[in-house]
Amino acid sequence: MSGTQEPIDYRALFRSVPTPVVVLDRQLLIVDVNDAYQTATMRSREELVGRPILAAFPENPRDPSSPGVAKLAASLERVLRDRVTDVMELHQYDIPQAGGGFETRWWAPVSVPVLNAAGELTHIVHRAEDVTAYVRAQREDIPGEPEAQTRQREAEPFAHQALWEQRQTLQDLADSLDTVVIGCDTEGRPVVYNEAARTLIAGRLAGAPASRWPERLHLYAADGGPLPGTEVAVTRALRGEHVRDDMVVMRIPGTPPRSFRMHARPVTHRSGLAAVVAMNDVTALRRVAQLTECELEIAKLIAGGGDTDGVLARVVRLIGVMTGWDATEFWIVDEVAGVLRRSARWAADERDALRPPPGPLPAGRDAPGRAWQTNEPVWATGPDDGPRRAALAAPVSSGSNTLGVLVCYSDTPRAAGDTRTASLTGICAQLGGFLERRRAESLAAELDRTKDEYIALVGHELRTPLTSIQAYTEMLVDDPELSAEHREMLEVMHRNVAGLNAVVVTLLDVAGLRSGYLRLDRQPVNLADVVRAAADDARARAGERVTVAVNAPATAPVDGDPHRLRQVAGELVNNALTWAPDASTVGVTLHADAHATVLSVANTGRRIPEEERAQLFELFFRGSAARHHGVPGNGLGLTLVRAIVELHGGTISVSETGEPGETATVFTVRLPAGPALRHA
Structure with missing residues (x-):
C-alpha cells in the first residue's frame, strides 16, 4: 500500500x-x-x-x-x-x-x-x-415489480414526507410562541429562528458569533451597564452552562428600551445545533414594577420633609431615573401672573439639564399648558423641546384646583394610554396632597399663633395709654428744672414707650390687613418711584458703610396702595442693611413684563439656616443669628411685608446662592402687572 x-x-x-x-x-x-x-x-x-x-x-x-x-x-x-x-x-x-x-x-x-x-x-x-x-x-x-423493491422504492419518499411534516409541525409550534427562540451553531451564530425571533432580530445577528450579540442587539445589563460578550447567555450556554432568568435591556437607537428575561442551554444531541436561547419580553411587567417602586420611594421622600423646592427637585429626578424617561420637569402654577413657570428639571444628559429655563407658559400652550387647562393628562408627540419625540404631562391638583404640572419627556416614541399614564396620575395625586398639606399646615399654624399672641399681647385699649405716656414723657423731658439723672430716666422711658407703641401699631396693621378691617387705597402707582424713594432713605441711614444700588426702569406700573408699598420697599431695604457687612452693596432690582412686576432686594452676609427660612415671615420670629448677636428688631417687619404683598395679590419669597461666607440672600416680591401709567 x-x-x-x-x-x-x-x-x-x-x-x-x-x-x-x-x-x-x-x-x-x-x-x-x-x-x-x-x-x-x-x-x-x-x-x-x-x-x-x-x-x-x-x-x-x-x-x-x-x-x-x-x-x-x-x-x-x-x-x-x-x-x-x-x-x-x-x-x-x-x-x-x-x-x-x-x-x-x-x-x-x-x-x-x-x-x-x-x-x-x-x-x-x-x-x-x-x-x-x-x-x-x-x-x-x-x-412484475418484486415486493421488496416496491417497499424500498416507497420508503424513501415516505420518510422524506414524514420528516417534512415533523419539521413543519415544530416550526408552526415555535412560530405560535410569543417567546423569541433561536438555535445557534458552535460559534453562537443563529441557524434556526421562530417568527418572534425574526421580527425582533430583523437580520441584526446575521453571521454574528456569540461574543457579538450585545453589540448587534444593543444589549445591556439589567442596571444599564455594559454587557460583555463573554457573559451573554448564549456564550455561557456554549460553555455548557444552563442559564435561566438572566435579565437584559435592549436599547436599539430610535426605539424605547425593552427588558428581556433570557434563558439558554447547550444542545448536545443534534449535529449543527450547539445551543438554544429563549427571550421573554418582560418590558410591561418590568415597567409596572419600576413604577410601583417609584411611587413608594416618592412617598418616603415626601414623608421625610425638607423644603418644598428641594422635595420637588428630588421627585423629578427620581421619576426620570427609576422609570426610564429622558427628562422630567415640574411646572408650578403662578397664581399672580396666571401662567406656568418651570421650577424643577432633571435630564439624563447633563448638558441638557443645564439648558436655560424657558419662559412662562399660558394655559393651553404646549403639553404643560394643555394639561393645566384641561386638568387631564396629555400625551404629545414631537413637543418643542429639542429632539424630544414624546411627552406626557399630568396635572398636579388638589380637588379642582391645579397647583402644577409634572411633565416627562422621551427621545424615542412612546405609546399613549399605557400604564405610565395611570402611574404618573397616581404620583401627581401624591404631589398634590403634599403641596396642599404644606400650604394648609403653614397657614393654619401661623393663623393659630397669630390669634393667640394677638389676644394675649395686643388690644386696642393699649394704644391710647401708650400714646398718653409717650406724650407726657416728652413734656417732662422739656422741663428746664429737671435734674440730669431724672432727665436720663425719662429719655429711657420715652424710647421704650416709643418702641412698644411701634410694636402695637405694627401688630394692629398686620391683624387689620389680614382680617380685612384695614383696606388698601388702590390707585395706579409707579413702583419704580416708590423703590427709589426707599433706597434714598436707606442711603441716608447707611452713610458710607454700605452702598445701596438700584437697577429699575423709568416706570413699573402696578395697581396698589402707595403708602403700603412704600412700607414693603422700606422694610426690605432696611432688613438688607441690617445684615449687610461693611463695604458691601445692597442690590435693589425692579423689572416688569406683561404678566408681573418683580422687586428683588439682595445682600451678602450670614447664611440663613435652611430650617429657619420657612419661618422668616411668621409673627415675632427672630432667627438664631439675630438672637445670639444682639441684632435689634421685633420680628414683625417681614410679617407685615407679606401681609401687604398678599393683599395686593402678590407673593414674597427668599432664596440664597453662593458658598458659606459669601452668601447672597435675595427677597423677591412679585405683584400683578398694572395698567400703563399716563403722563401728562
Missing part, C-alpha cells in the same frame, strides 16, 4: 453523486449541477449554468394553478433569510421537454445553506429527489 494518498477530486465526486443536486448562489443563479440532476431534468449543464433556477424551470402554462414554482421560491427565500436547512413536502413541479411541452414530475426537495467562516451565506445546495415513480405507484401498481 502506498504511503501517500491520491488527492480527492471533489468536482468529480459531486458530479457522480446519484441524487440530483444543483448549487445556487445568493441570487439563486445556477452555479453547477451534477449528472443525476441533468438526467432527472432532461437538461444539459450548458443549458442550466448561469440561469436563475426559477427561469430555467418556469411554470407549466397548461397548469397555472400548480403551486410548484411558488413553493420552491418560498423555500429558497427562507434559506436565504434564516440560513437554515429547509425540507419541502412532496409536490408537483412540471419539467419542460426538449421537443416542447411539459412532463409532470413529483419531487422531494431539500435546500441546505453553505456558510463561510464568517457565517455568511455563500451558496445553497438544493437536492431534488425525483419521486414521480412512487406517486404513480400509489395510483396504480407496477406489474
Whole structure:
C-alpha cells in the first residue's frame, strides 16, 4: 500500500453523486449541477449554468394553478433569510421537454445553506429527489415489480414526507410562541429562528458569533451597564452552562428600551445545533414594577420633609431615573401672573439639564399648558423641546384646583394610554396632597399663633395709654428744672414707650390687613418711584458703610396702595442693611413684563439656616443669628411685608446662592402687572 494518498477530486465526486443536486448562489443563479440532476431534468449543464433556477424551470402554462414554482421560491427565500436547512413536502413541479411541452414530475426537495467562516451565506445546495415513480405507484401498481423493491422504492419518499411534516409541525409550534427562540451553531451564530425571533432580530445577528450579540442587539445589563460578550447567555450556554432568568435591556437607537428575561442551554444531541436561547419580553411587567417602586420611594421622600423646592427637585429626578424617561420637569402654577413657570428639571444628559429655563407658559400652550387647562393628562408627540419625540404631562391638583404640572419627556416614541399614564396620575395625586398639606399646615399654624399672641399681647385699649405716656414723657423731658439723672430716666422711658407703641401699631396693621378691617387705597402707582424713594432713605441711614444700588426702569406700573408699598420697599431695604457687612452693596432690582412686576432686594452676609427660612415671615420670629448677636428688631417687619404683598395679590419669597461666607440672600416680591401709567 502506498504511503501517500491520491488527492480527492471533489468536482468529480459531486458530479457522480446519484441524487440530483444543483448549487445556487445568493441570487439563486445556477452555479453547477451534477449528472443525476441533468438526467432527472432532461437538461444539459450548458443549458442550466448561469440561469436563475426559477427561469430555467418556469411554470407549466397548461397548469397555472400548480403551486410548484411558488413553493420552491418560498423555500429558497427562507434559506436565504434564516440560513437554515429547509425540507419541502412532496409536490408537483412540471419539467419542460426538449421537443416542447411539459412532463409532470413529483419531487422531494431539500435546500441546505453553505456558510463561510464568517457565517455568511455563500451558496445553497438544493437536492431534488425525483419521486414521480412512487406517486404513480400509489395510483396504480407496477406489474412484475418484486415486493421488496416496491417497499424500498416507497420508503424513501415516505420518510422524506414524514420528516417534512415533523419539521413543519415544530416550526408552526415555535412560530405560535410569543417567546423569541433561536438555535445557534458552535460559534453562537443563529441557524434556526421562530417568527418572534425574526421580527425582533430583523437580520441584526446575521453571521454574528456569540461574543457579538450585545453589540448587534444593543444589549445591556439589567442596571444599564455594559454587557460583555463573554457573559451573554448564549456564550455561557456554549460553555455548557444552563442559564435561566438572566435579565437584559435592549436599547436599539430610535426605539424605547425593552427588558428581556433570557434563558439558554447547550444542545448536545443534534449535529449543527450547539445551543438554544429563549427571550421573554418582560418590558410591561418590568415597567409596572419600576413604577410601583417609584411611587413608594416618592412617598418616603415626601414623608421625610425638607423644603418644598428641594422635595420637588428630588421627585423629578427620581421619576426620570427609576422609570426610564429622558427628562422630567415640574411646572408650578403662578397664581399672580396666571401662567406656568418651570421650577424643577432633571435630564439624563447633563448638558441638557443645564439648558436655560424657558419662559412662562399660558394655559393651553404646549403639553404643560394643555394639561393645566384641561386638568387631564396629555400625551404629545414631537413637543418643542429639542429632539424630544414624546411627552406626557399630568396635572398636579388638589380637588379642582391645579397647583402644577409634572411633565416627562422621551427621545424615542412612546405609546399613549399605557400604564405610565395611570402611574404618573397616581404620583401627581401624591404631589398634590403634599403641596396642599404644606400650604394648609403653614397657614393654619401661623393663623393659630397669630390669634393667640394677638389676644394675649395686643388690644386696642393699649394704644391710647401708650400714646398718653409717650406724650407726657416728652413734656417732662422739656422741663428746664429737671435734674440730669431724672432727665436720663425719662429719655429711657420715652424710647421704650416709643418702641412698644411701634410694636402695637405694627401688630394692629398686620391683624387689620389680614382680617380685612384695614383696606388698601388702590390707585395706579409707579413702583419704580416708590423703590427709589426707599433706597434714598436707606442711603441716608447707611452713610458710607454700605452702598445701596438700584437697577429699575423709568416706570413699573402696578395697581396698589402707595403708602403700603412704600412700607414693603422700606422694610426690605432696611432688613438688607441690617445684615449687610461693611463695604458691601445692597442690590435693589425692579423689572416688569406683561404678566408681573418683580422687586428683588439682595445682600451678602450670614447664611440663613435652611430650617429657619420657612419661618422668616411668621409673627415675632427672630432667627438664631439675630438672637445670639444682639441684632435689634421685633420680628414683625417681614410679617407685615407679606401681609401687604398678599393683599395686593402678590407673593414674597427668599432664596440664597453662593458658598458659606459669601452668601447672597435675595427677597423677591412679585405683584400683578398694572395698567400703563399716563403722563401728562
